[in-house]
Amino acid sequence: MTADVAYLGVGTQLEWEGQPATVHRMSMGYVTLLNLEGRELAPVPMLAVVQAITSDENPPLPAPLLHGIKSRLSKWQRKQLRDDRDLFSRLDNGVSYKAHLKGRRPQKSMDPDRTTLDHRIGVVARRVAKKRKIDDESARRYIRRRLNRRPGGLATLINAKYLQPRSHKYDPRLDQLVEKYLDGLARSSTIPGTSIYLRFVADTKEDRPDIDFAGFSLRTFQRSCQEIYRRRPSLKLRAATRRSAQDRNKATHARRVATRPGELWLADTTKLNVLLWDPDARDDNDTFRPELTLLIDLATRLICGYSITTTTTGFGIGLAMASALASMVDPELFIEVDGMTLPRPFVGVPKALANFPLFPESLGTDNGRNYLSIHQVAQMERLQTDFEPARSLSPDDKAQIERTLGSSKTMFESLAQGFTSGSVDERGEDPAAEAVVTYQEFFRRLDRWITIYNFRIHSGLHLPEDPRRELSPYEMWAHLVQETGVAEVPRWNNEWLYFLPNWAGTISTDGVSFGGLMYNAPILETIKRTVPTLNGLHQFYRNPADMRRIYCFDAEGSAYEIPWAHLNEDTPVFGDYLIGRVKNHMGRLHFSQQEYNAVMIEFLRDTIRIDKVNRKARSIARPLSEELLDYNISRVRAADEGTIHKALAAPTQDSLDSIDPAPRDAPPAEDDELEQAIGELQ
Numbered sequence: 001m002t003a004d005v006a007y008l009g010v011g012t013q014l015e016w017e018g019q020p021a022t023v024h025r026m027s028m029g030y031v032t033l034l035n036l037e038g039r040e041l042a043p044v045p046m047l048a049v050v051q052a053i054t055s056d057e058n059p060p061l062p063a064p065l066l067h068g069i070k071s072r073l074s075k076w077q078r079k080q081l082r083d084d085r086d087l088f089s090r091l092d093n094g095v096s097y098k099a100h101l102k103g104r105r106p107q108k109s110m111d112p113d114r115t116t117l118d119h120r121i122g123v124v125a126r127r128v129a130k131k132r133k134i135d136d137e138s139a140r141r142y143i144r145r146r147l148n149r150r151p152g153g154l155a156t157l158i159n160a161k162y163l164q165p166r167s168h169k170y171d172p173r174l175d176q177l178v179e180k181y182l183d184g185l186a187r188s189s190t191i192p193g194t195s196i197y198l199r200f201v202a203d204t205k206e207d208r209p210d211i212d213f214a215g216f217s218l219r220t221f222q223r224s225c226q227e228i229y230r231r232r233p234s235l236k237l238r239a240a241t242r243r244s245a246q247d248r249n250k251a252t253h254a255r256r257v258a259t260r261p262g263e264l265w266l267a268d269t270t271k272l273n274v275l276l277w278d279p280d281a282r283d284d285n286d287t288f289r290p291e292l293t294l295l296i297d298l299a300t301r302l303i304c305g306y307s308i309t310t311t312t313t314g315f316g317i318g319l320a321m322a323s324a325l326a327s328m329v330d331p332e333l334f335i336e337v338d339g340m341t342l343p344r345p346f347v348g349v350p351k352a353l354a355n356f357p358l359f360p361e362s363l364g365t366d367n368g369r370n371y372l373s374i375h376q377v378a379q380m381e382r383l384q385t386d387f388e389p390a391r392s393l394s395p396d397d398k399a400q401i402e403r404t405l406g407s408s409k410t411m412f413e414s415l416a417q418g419f420t421s422g423s424v425d426e427r428g429e430d431p432a433a434e435a436v437v438t439y440q441e442f443f444r445r446l447d448r449w450i451t452i453y454n455f456r457i458h459s460g461l462h463l464p465e466d467p468r469r470e471l472s473p474y475e476m477w478a479h480l481v482q483e484t485g486v487a488e489v490p491r492w493n494n495e496w497l498y499f500l501p502n503w504a505g506t507i508s509t510d511g512v513s514f515g516g517l518m519y520n521a522p523i524l525e526t527i528k529r530t531v532p533t534l535n536g537l538h539q540f541y542r543n544p545a546d547m548r549r550i551y552c553f554d555a556e557g558s559a560y561e562i563p564w565a566h567l568n569e570d571t572p573v574f575g576d577y578l579i580g581r582v583k584n585h586m587g588r589l590h591f592s593q594q595e596y597n598a599v600m601i602e603f604l605r606d607t608i609r610i611d612k613v614n615r616k617a618r619s620i621a622r623p624l625s626e627e628l629l630d631y632n633i634s635r636v637r638a639a640d641e642g643t644i645h646k647a648l649a650a651p652t653q654d655s656l657d658s659i660d661p662a663p664r665d666a667p668p669a670e671d672d673e674l675e676q677a678i679g680e681l682q
Contacts, residue, residue, distance in 0.1 A: 008046075014053050016041070023049070034231075069154065069162050071230070077158055084146055084157055091120050091147070170215040177204055177211070178224050182235050186242040197221045249394045256364070256397075258299035260484045261477050264388070265304060265360040266401035267320065269293045269312045269370070273409050275418035275435040276442055278624055287418070287432045290439065290628065293320040296404050298364070299480060301458050302473040303404065303450045307632050308439065310625040314373030315501055315544065319632045321363075321379060322499040326639040329492045362386040364398050375501055382498065400460070412449045416442070439628060443635070494559040494642030496633070497541045497551050504537035511565060512540060512550065515579045519550050519562045521647030530555040543633060545575040545626035551644065559644040571604055575626040 008031075012023040016033055021041065025032040030043040073081070089097040094106025106112070110120055125139035132139065149156040181200050185191065191199070197218050204211055229236040234245035258264045275287040291312045295304040305324025309316040363380060365371040367389050380387055390397035413419060418435030421427050428434075437445075454473045461471040463479065471479070505512045507528040511520025531538060531554060540562075541551040548571060549561045564571070 008050060008053060012053070014049070016044075016049075016052060069158070072162055073158065077162070081154075081157065084150075087124065087143065087146060088150065090124050091117065091143075094120070170220060171212050173211060174204075174213075174216055175224050175227075177208070178221065179228050179232075182225070182228060186235060186246045188239070190239050193222060193225070194218065196225075244393065247393045249391050256298070258297075259480075261297055261299050261302075261480050262360050264298040264362045264364055265295050265324075266298055266364045266398050267293065267295050267317065267371070268366065268398065268401045268405060269317070269368070270405050272308070273413045273420050273422060274416045274437065274442070275420060275432050276437055276439050277418070277435045279438065280624075287435045288624065289420070291316070292405075292408070293317055294401065294405060294408070295320050295324050296401055297360075297473075297477075298400055300473045300476040301400065301404070301461060302454055302477060306446070306450075308443065308446075309628055309632070312370050314370050314375035314377075315629070316632075317370055317373075317376050318379045318499050319629070319636065321383070322496060322636040323632070326492070326496065326636045329490070329495075329639050360385050362388050364388040364390060364401075366390050366395075366398070367392050379499065403460075407453070408449075411453070412446070416445070439631065443631070492640040492642060493557075494553075494640060494644060496637045496640045496642075497553075497559060497644075499636065500541040500543055500551070500633075502539055502541045504534075505540050506536060507538055512538075512562065514540070514542065514550065515547070515576070517547065517579070518565045520565045521560070521562045523554070523560050523645075523647040524552075524562065527552060527554050527560075543575070543630065545630035545633070546573050547575050547579065548573065559642060561644055561646045563647070566601060573630075574604065575630075577623045577626055 008023065008026075010023055010025065014021055014023075019035060021033040021035055023031055024034045024040060026046065029046050031046050031049045032043050033041045033049075035041060070078075085097050089095065089100050090110065092112065093100045094110035094112055095104050108114060109123055112120070121140060121143055122136075125136050125143055128134075128142065129136045129139040132142075134142075146157075178200065181203070182196075185196070200221070201213060201216075205213070234242055237245075256264065269291055272289055272292050275289055278286050278288055288310065290308050290310050293307045293309070293312055293316055295306065296302060297304055305320050305322075305327060307316050307319035307323055309319070360383075363385050365387070370376065371389070377387070395402050409422065414421075416437055418431050418437060420431045457470045457472050458476075461473070461476045463469055463471065503514065505514065507524050511518050511524060513519075527538060538552065547564070548567050549563045551559055551561060553559055
C-alpha cells in the first residue's frame with residue numbers, strides 16, 4: 001500500500017489470494033471476507049489480513065466498488081457489454097458468443113485457423129457498418145477502439161462514471177442506521193415498506209437529533225434497503241424465516257468426517273408425508289400420519305434402521321436403534337458383494353467383545369427432548385455409544401441425514417397413495433380419500449425401498465484413491481471393512497428385552513407392582529434369593545403396548561415372563577393407555593389395590609363384550625399408538641433366538657377366574673346394552 005496508515009474495518013477492500021475482497025465481519029480475532037460474487041469466504045486470522053493490507057506486494061484495487069458495478073449499469077450500458085462480448089467472440093472464434101458455447105464451427109471466411117485478424121475485422125466491420133448505417137472505415141475504427149480497450153477489462157469498457165464511488169447527497173451515517181433498524185425489525189411482524197420508512201425517520205429523529213435527513217427521500221430509503229437486501233437477503237423474507245435466520249448459528253466451515261463404518265451414526269425424526277389407512281378407524285379417523293425415525297451410517301451412507309410411531313418418544317428412538325442392531329443378527333438378512341455372502345453390515349471393528357459386541361461409536365442427533373430422554377440416554381450408556389448433539393437451529397450440522405430424509409420423501413413416499421407433499425400449499429384437495437396403505441404394508445414397502453437405496457449409486461460417496469469411481473452405500477461398506485476389519489455378530493439371546501423400558505422394583509410377598517398393577521409368579525421368590533441387587537431392587541422390563549406381563553432375568557441369565565395377577569385367556573391386550581383411563585375413571589388420587597384391580601377387570605370385561613358385538617369397533621384397551629409400538633417390537637423380537645420361560649401365575653383370591661366372563665358363544669348384546677356399556681367408558 002502506498003499510504004502510511006492502513007485502516008481495517010467492515011467495508012475495507014483488499015486483494016486476497018489474487019482476488020478483490022471486502023471485509024464483511026470481524027469477531028474473536030477472525031475476519032470474514034466477501035468475494036466479488038458476494039459470497040462469504042472461510043474466516044481467516046485478523047493478523048493475516050493486516051499483513052496482506054500492509055504488504056508492499058499487495059497492490060491497490062484498480063477501482064473502488066468494482067464488485068458492485070454491474071448492478072449499477074443502465075440498460076444501454078449492459079447492452080453495450082453484450083455487444084462487446086459478441087464482437088470479441090467473432091474476432092477470436094469466428095462465431096457469436098452463444099454459438100461458441102454450443103460448439104458451432106465458424107464459416108471459412110471467419111475461421112481463425114485460415115484467416116488473419118485483419119481479414120476478420122474487415123468482415124465484422126461490414127456487418128457493423130450495415131447495422132449502424134455508417135461507412136466501412138468508421139466501423140473499422142470503432143472495432144479497433146474496442147479492441148484497444150479490451151486489455152483493461154470491465155473498467156475500460158464501460159462509462160467512467162460507473163467507476164466513481166456513489167456520492168451521497170444525504171448523511172452517510174443513515175445507511176448504517178437503516179441496516180441496524182432492519183435488524184431490529186427481524187423478529188417483528190412484516191411491515192409495508194412505506195411504513196418502515198415513516199417509522200424509521202420518526203424513531204431516528206427521536207433518538208438521534210444530530211442526524212440530518214435532508215435528501216433522504218422514500219426512494220433513497222428504498223435504494224438503501226435494496227443494497228442491504230442484496231447482502232442480507234434473509235431480512236427481506238417472511239417473518240418466520242427472518243427469525244430463523246437471526247437464531248441460526250454461524251457456519252462451522254468444518255465438516256464432520258467419518259472414515260470407518262460405525263464411527264458415527266446420524267439419527268433424525270420427521271413426520272411422514274403419507275397418510276396411512278387405519279381400517280379400525282380409531283380416534284374417530286381412518287387415516288393418520290405417523291413419524292419416521294431414521295438412522296444412517298455417516299461413513300457409508302447406509303440406512304441402518306428405523307422405527308415408525310404415532311409420536312416419537314425416547315422409546316421410539318430406542319426401537320430404531322434396536323431395528324438397526326437386530327438387522328445384523330437376522331439370518332435371513334444378508335448381502336452379496338463381489339461374489340461374497342456377507343451379513344447385513346452397519347459397523348466395523350467392535351469396541352469390546354462383550355454381550356452384543358458391535359455398537360456404533362457415536363450417535364449424532366439434534367437436541368430434541370426425545371433424544372435427551374432418560375430412556376434414550378440410558379440405552380446409549382448401555383451400548384457404550386457416545387452422544388454428539390448438533391447445535392440448536394443448525395440442521396446443516398447433520399446435513400447427511402436431512403438429505404436422506406429428503407430422498408425418502410421424493411423417491412419413496414411420493415410414490416404411495418395418500419401422499420400429502422411437503423407443505424400445505426402443495427397438498428391436494430383430499431389426500432385422505434386416496435389413503436389405502438396400512439402401516440403393516442408401509443413397513444414392508446419401506447424395507448424393500450431401503451434395500452434398493454443401499455444398493456443405488458450415491459453421489460456423495462467418493463474414494464480418495466479413486467475419486468471418479470461410482471459407489472453405492474453397500475460397496476462403500478465392503479471397501480472400508482477391508483481396511484478396518486469386521487467381526488461376526490453372535491445371535492441374540494433375549495437381547496431385545498434390554499431395549500424395553502425398565503425400572504427397579506421391590507419383590508414383595510404379593511409380587512412386583514407397577515402402575516397400580518400387581519405381577520406375581522413363584523419364580524420371583526427364586527430371583528429374590530439368588531439375583532444380586534443394589535439396595536434390594538431388582539430390574540424389570542415392560543412393553544408399554546402390552547402390560548399383561550413383564551419380564552426379568554434370573555441369576556443364570558434366563559428370561560422369564562411374569563404375568564399380571566389377574567390374567568386369564570379372555571384378557572385382551574392392554575397397555576399404558578388403559579392404565580391411564582382407569583386412573584382417570586377412579587376420580588381420586590388414592591385408592592386401594594383391591595379397588596384398582598376391580599376397576600381394571602370391569603374395563604377388560606367391557607372390552608370383551610364390545611368386541612363381540614362389533615369386531616371393527618376400536619378397542620378401548622389398545623389404541624393405534626400402542627399397536628404401532630408393539631409392531632415395531634415384534635419386528636425386533638423376530639431376529640432374537642432367545643427363549644423366554646413363561647412363569648406360572650401365583651394364585652390370588654380375587655383373580656379374574658372368580659368372576660364369570662362373558663361366554664364366547666353368547667349371543668350378541670342388544671344395542672341398548674352396547675350403548676350403556678360404551679357410555680360408562682366415556
